[in-house]
Amino acid sequence: MTYCIGIRLNAGLVFLSDSRTNAGIDQISTFRKMMVYEKADDRFMVLLSAGNLSISQSVREILQLEKIDRGPDQPALTIWNAESMFDAVRVLGAAVRRVYQQDGPSLKAAGIDFNASMIFGGQIKGEAMRMFLVYSAGNFIEATRETCFFQVGESKYGKPILDRVLTPSTPLDEAAKCALVSMDSTLKSNLSVGLPLDLLVYREGSFRTEQMVCIDDQNPYFQMIHSTWGQRLREVFEGIADPVWDGSAAEHPLQASARYAPMGKISKPEDRIV
Amino acid sequence: MTYCIGIRLNAGLVFLSDSRTNAGIDQISTFRKMMVYEKADDRFMVLLSAGNLSISQSVREILQLEKIDRGPDQPALTIWNAESMFDAVRVLGAAVRRVYQQDGPSLKAAGIDFNASMIFGGQIKGEAMRMFLVYSAGNFIEATRETCFFQVGESKYGKPILDRVLTPSTPLDEAAKCALVSMDSTLKSNLSVGLPLDLLVYREGSFRTEQMVCIDDQNPYFQMIHSTWGQRLREVFEGIADPVWDGSAAEHPLQASARYAPMGKISKPEDRIV
Structure with a gap:
């Protein structure tokens, strides 16, 4: 499996990806997904990918050369000459x-889904930062103020803290910390997500990679994060009062509501023992 | 969807279930799942169910009457005369x-999976408490010291805190609190899990329902839990240091490891602009 997070903030962008892939539980490998x-000084784009590794590797390779024809009067559209991230993500689509055309029919014949999802974000000079979630049909949605992050892969364990x-x-830096806590919860619960991690923090308007780190189990x-978060979580949990049954004197009694009938219950009368 | 938790502790058993079912996103109903x-004084068993509601309701109904033939010399095995929880869960299987025989072919013809999973736990006099996870094929596994809880339904959001x-x-009472925190995270992240909740806490050797409550949004x-947990979680998060880049003086610098090569990066040389 895989877990990748992309976050679009006013101050910049944060990208985090794990590096584990598996074909069944007994075939585990390490592949980077960022x-x-x-x-420099013109455009900066990051691609995070999840799903079938052969598809995402092909997409990644093709993306730097892919062209969309714009007629005889204009050069073909590429990620290198696109004037907006919207045009760039169209090239990714x-x-x-193209990979679907090449591999889709054979995968289908083998009973394998064409399964790929990607986060693509960045900034092109003259435009604000943008971030997209790209589906396996090549269509996409964009992050907004209301929904400022995307996840691909094993997203559920780590979503509550992001929310x-x-x-x-x-x-x-706080968002980078949040992404790492989210990844830590996911690593704990799903063996098919694994170290090392790639973390990249992009500052708005910088148009270059300034803060990028590969995080392995030696990273201080x-x-x-790994040792502190679990410990503090348990402390918070212990700090919340246990329920008090029938405790009308308690501040927060665990009392039954009168609005619902008791749940289903089947009692066996003593005189009907089989 | 559904979210149910069953926990087997030395001191007793804890059961928690939500009550939302949905057929598509636009058809939401309330059905109790416990x-x-x-x-009394002989046996106490609880069933929590997830999956297709028509299947789990039929199973629930049939369970109180289901018999396994044991030959002419013994009365048929039922949940009311079983001498062990192992025998009782065989009756559940x-x-x-039986429901599969009745409904399986028609469901298959309609393209609907025979989808049901259940938690079944309790105690029969003369035996320790036991808890089982029952699959849609009628087979089951049992909770052990190493794995003392089961979840069915939307399990991922709420699993980290249980772990x-x-x-x-x-x-x-601490386990009941933990189950409620786990449920609260799940309610926040999945709209198809909803109030009211059924919570039942069974004390070892009591053979009766002593602590059972239906929890709605008015429950103090x-x-x-709902207001405190999110708030404290954010406080803990804020209490953990943000990463310091290139900060060799920092206690926990976010430094790159030398053990892995930098991640993939394709730079466009200035002289090759399309």
């Missing part, structure tokens, strides 16, 4: 569809 | 298979 496409913390005004910051 | 089978807190020696204890 790719940076960068032209075209790359996905509770992230807003567009969250500072970049991630070690601290 | 059923108690009780004969037989009930699931971090529960052990067989956890006190009953659940309101407290």
Whole structure:
């Protein structure tokens, strides 16, 4: 499996990906799932991918060369000459569809879904930062103020903390910390998500990779997150009062509501024992 | 969808279920998913069910009457005369298979999976408490010291807190609190899990329902959990240091490891602009 997070904030973008792939539980490998496409002072784009590895590797390879024809009067559209991230993600959609044309029928014949999902975000000079979630049909949706992050892969274990913390005004380092906590919960619960992690933090308007790190089990910051978060979570849990039954004197009694009937219950009368 | 939790502790058993069912996103109903089978001072059993509602309702109904033939010398085996929870869960498996015989072919013809999973736990006099996870084929597994809880339905959002807190020696009220926190995270992340909740706490050797409550949005204890947990989680999160880049003076710098090569990166040389 895979777990990748992309976050679009007012201050910049945060990308985090794991590096485990598996074909069944007994075939585990390490493949990086983050790719940076960068032209200094002009454009900066990051692709995170989940799903079938052969599809996402092909898409990644094709993307840097993919062209969308714009007629005789204009050069073909590429990620390197697109004037907006919207045009750039259209090129990514075209790359996905090219791989589908090439491999889709054979995969289908083998009973394998054409399964791929990607997060694609970045900034092109003259435009604000944008981030997209791209589906296996090559269509896509864009992150907004209301929904400022996307996840692909094993997303459920790590979603509650993102839901509770992230807003567009969250500072970049705090969002990076939040992504790492989310990843830590996912690593604990799903063996098919694994280290090392790739973390990239992009500052708005910088148009280059300034903060990028590969995090393995020796990384001091991630070690601290890993040991501290679980410990503090248990402390908070212990700090919340246990329920008090029938305790009308308690501040928060666990009392039954009169609005619902008791749940189903079948009692066996003593005189009807088989 | 559905979310149910069953926990087997040294001190007793904890059962928690939500009550939302949906057929598509636009057809939401309230159905209770907990059923108690009780004969005072002799046996106490609880069934939690997830999956196709028509299947689980049929299983629930059939279970109280289901018999497994044991030959001419013995009365047929039922949940009311079983001498062990293992025998009782075999009766439940037989009930699931009976529903499969009745409805399976028609469901298959309609393209609907025979989808049901259940938690079945309790105690029969003369035996320790036991808890089982029953699959749609009528087969089952049993909770052990190492894995002391089962979940059915939408299990992922709420699993991290169970993983971090529960052990067989956890006190009953603390385990009930843990189940409610797990349910609260799930309610926040999946609209198809909903109130009211049924909570039942069984004390070892009591053979009766002593602590059972239906929890709706007016319940003071659940309101407290709901407002406190998210708030404290954010406080803990804020209390953990943000990463410091290139900060060799920091206690836990977010430094790159030398053990892995940098991630993939494609830079567009200035002289090759299309």
